[in-house]
Amino acid sequence: MEHLFERLTDAIQHATGYIYPNEAELHWNILIVIYPYITGLVAGAFILASLERVFNVKELQPTYRLSLLTALSFLLIAVVPLQVHLAHPERGYEMFTTPNPQSAMAMFGFVYLWYLMAVLLLEIWLDFRKDIIQWANESKGLKRLFYLVLTLGSKDVSEKAIEFDHKFGKLITIIGIPSAFLLHGYVGFIFGSVKANPWWSSVLMPIVFLFSAIVSGLALMLLVYMVSNWVRRKQNAMDCLDKLSSYLLYMLIIDFSLEALDFVHRLYESEESIHILSQLIGSKLFTSFFVLQLLVGTLIPFTFLTLTKLVRIGDTARKVLYFASGILIQIGIMSIRWNVVIGGQLFSKSLRGLTVYKIELFGMDGLFLPIAILIAPIFILIVVVKLLPPWPEAELSK
Amino acid sequence: MSKLKEKYLAIPEQIRIVTVLFAIFLIMFIFGRRLFIPKTFGEYGHYRAAAVDDIMQIGLVYAGHQACAECHDDVVAEKSQHMHKHVACENCHGPGYAHTQAPDEHPLTIPTDRSYCVLCHSYNPARPTGFPQIDPVTHNPDGACIDCHQPHAPQPPEVPEECGSCHERIVRTLGAGHHNSLPCTQCHDIKQEHKITPRDFLPTVPRTREFCGTCHSTKASSAKEIRRVDIVTHGENYFCGQCHFPHNPEVKI
Numbered sequence: 001m002e003h004l005f006e007r008l009t010d011a012i013q014h015a016t017g018y019i020y021p022n023e024a025e026l027h028w029n030i031l032i033v034i035y036p037y038i039t040g041l042v043a044g045a046f047i048l049a050s051l052e053r054v055f056n057v058k059e060l061q062p063t064y065r066l067s068l069l070t071a072l073s074f075l076l077i078a079v080v081p082l083q084v085h086l087a088h089p090e091r092g093y094e095m096f097t098t099p100n101p102q103s104a105m106a107m108f109g110f111v112y113l114w115y116l117m118a119v120l121l122l123e124i125w126l127d128f129r130k131d132i133i134q135w136a137n138e139s140k141g142l143k144r145l146f147y148l149v150l151t152l153g154s155k156d157v158s159e160k161a162i163e164f165d166h167k168f169g170k171l172i173t174i175i176g177i178p179s180a181f182l183l184h185g186y187v188g189f190i191f192g193s194v195k196a197n198p199w200w201s202s203v204l205m206p207i208v209f210l211f212s213a214i215v216s217g218l219a220l221m222l223l224v225y226m227v228s229n230w231v232r233r234k235q236n237a238m239d240c241l242d243k244l245s246s247y248l249l250y251m252l253i254i255d256f257s258l259e260a261l262d263f264v265h266r267l268y269e270s271e272e273s274i275h276i277l278s279q280l281i282g283s284k285l286f287t288s289f290f291v292l293q294l295l296v297g298t299l300i301p302f303t304f305l306t307l308t309k310l311v312r313i314g315d316t317a318r319k320v321l322y323f324a325s326g327i328l329i330q331i332g333i334m335s336i337r338w339n340v341v342i343g344g345q346l347f348s349k350s351l352r353g354l355t356v357y358k359i360e361l362f363g364m365d366g367l368f369l370p371i372a373i374l375i376a377p378i379f380i381l382i383v384v385v386k387l388l389p390p391w392p393e394a395e396l397s398k
Numbered sequence: 399m400s401k402l403k404e405k406y407l408a409i410p411e412q413i414r415i416v417t418v419l420f421a422i423f424l425i426m427f428i429f430g431r432r433l434f435i436p437k438t439f440g441e442y443g444h445y446r447a448a449a450v451d452d453i454m455q456i457g458l459v460y461a462g463h464q465a466c467a468e469c470h471d472d473v474v475a476e477k478s479q480h481m482h483k484h485v486a487c488e489n490c491h492g493p494g495y496a497h498t499q500a501p502d503e504h505p506l507t508i509p510t511d512r513s514y515c516v517l518c519h520s521y522n523p524a525r526p527t528g529f530p531q532i533d534p535v536t537h538n539p540d541g542a543c544i545d546c547h548q549p550h551a552p553q554p555p556e557v558p559e560e561c562g563s564c565h566e567r568i569v570r571t572l573g574a575g576h577h578n579s580l581p582c583t584q585c586h587d588i589k590q591e592h593k594i595t596p597r598d599f600l601p602t603v604p605r606t607r608e609f610c611g612t613c614h615s616t617k618a619s620s621a622k623e624i625r626r627v628d629i630v631t632h633g634e635n636y637f638c639g640q641c642h643f644p645h646n647p648e649v650k651i
Contacts, residue, residue: 017524094434098444
């Protein structure tokens with residue numbers, strides 16, 4: 001008990017103005033920051049895959065399988081930050097066995113399961129089915145056994161069956177788009193429906209989250225595609241990069257407009273919370289809001305991407321600009337998540353004071369754990385890509 | 399039978415496999431679910447009823463203020479008449495369940511430390527207006543709070559001798575001017591309750607020329623060194639306070 005008092009006293013000393021005692025320490029920490037960030041990447045990567053599949057954007061074909069596998073790698077990790085933060089992962093299954101339909105958070109478990117099992121895994125399996133059968137036939141030993149299990153007993157590689165795969169896969173992608181929207185829109189919904197928090201409570205929240213998710217996913221795929229080509233010493237397909245960056249630019253503009261709309265709307269409404277919120281972004285969130293989110297994460301990549309569209313620039317320079325934009329946008333989207341999750345807890349519900357968030361390095365609340373969680377999907381992706389090569393030369397069906 | 403089999407085989411292989419797998423998964427889930435649900439789940443509500451028994455096993459720490467009233471009814475009665483009536487006994491005296499079971503073995507603490515009261519009463523501009531606040535550095539620095547204040551009936555030990563305990567800036571301004579020697583009550587009618595709930599009992603503020611005239615009129619019987627004006631003609635229709643600031647009435651003539 002004593003050490004709790006000491007922590008509380010310490011935290012209160014860093015607060016400015018008046019805060020309630022239970023606001024001195026933040027309950028949702030950096031793990032909850034990376035959770036919407038990761039689900040956003042999943043939703044965004046899937047939307048990119050659907051562009052090729054459903055909307056027939058042929059230039060994006062080289063990224064199709066890669067983005068499905070990327071979405072899967074990140075989705076497998078998406079709930080880990082939540083599980084770690086709640087500190088009782090062994091109870092996680094209870095949300096399925098005793099579901100509470102009144103809780104949006106509990107219902108997310110089903111959205112997640114649906115998205116993982118019915119959309120992503122099924123689509124990947126259908127798309128790779130013919131290749132898996134082929135690989136099973138060609139390989140030996142354990143590898144053969146592995147691929148045989150992956151075939152799930154299917155053997156039919158007739159033209160008719162392959163055509164059916166494509167049709168069925170397209171149907172799943174069509175179902176997948178609203179599912180991806182649901183997956184990430186839900187995360188925004190959770191924040192947007194917290195009535196007591198004026199920084200969160202907004203009907204625009206799910207939509208803003210969704211578009212920022214698409215932006216982050218497209219930027220991620222731009223990076224993954226370029227890095228994978230660099231590792232494999234292959235040339236980037238420039239028309240694919242150009243198309244991908246165009247979509248990235250459009251989505252960035254929509255996302256920025258929505259955020260700006262939300263911001264201006266708050267300013268114009270000027271509710272009683274406006275004073276503390278302007279103090280918040282003017283002091284505690286100044287760097288992460290104005291510098292990282294707005295300047296580094298939005299305006300600079302916007303300028304870069306616009307430049308590549310308006311001015312004739314050589315391939316190498318264009319690639320540098322695309323890559324830089326991808327990195328900067330990731331920083332920007334991470335800042336958006338930070339500003340929402342941490343920013344929303346930095347001001348008192350009394351609207352009279354601000355607290356601070358001091359991050360530790362080690363332990364469950366530390367900085368290293370979320371970094372490890374963020375890196376994990378990259379390793380998963382490396383393994384998945386080794387098992388199911390998404391590259392055109394490995395693709396046997398075409 | 400063969401017709402059924404034919405129809406089944408007409409379904410593409412992938413669909414058959416996926417459907418069968420999903421069906422197995424679903425059946426396993428529906429039946430497996432029962433194994434994982436605790437026996438007493440849902441008896442009272444959306445939770446494990448046996449959890450209530452588990453929670454009951456956890457030892458009590460707080461007794462609640464009704465328990466205090468059983469022995470200390472005089473203190474509780476006194477407290478209920480004063481400003482701390484909504485502050486629970488255990489807020490200051492600590493968890494008291496053990497004390498209710500064996501009073502002598504578990505005496506409760508009486509916080510006498512100055513640092514305790516200021517948790518609520520140190521000056522903080524964000525606290526509500528009228529909430530009693532002090533600066534612990536300058537406010538009677540050597541004494542314990544309870545030397546002057548009775549925590550069960552917290553009243554200021556005496557009415558603040560000066561209005562300056564709250565209106566410090568006005569008192570400082572007054573000190574620089576001719577009205578320095580006047581008590582605040584010379585001009586303001588202040589009810590005693592103003593010191594407890596200031597906003598509910600606001601002091602009066604003089605609003606007429608005649609009021610200032612009681613000292614400053616040429617006809618007034620006040621001390622002769624006090625400056626006089628003909629309040630009928632001086633300043634025409636303006637009220638005195640519109641030109642003269644009464645807390646520091648230094649006017650150049």
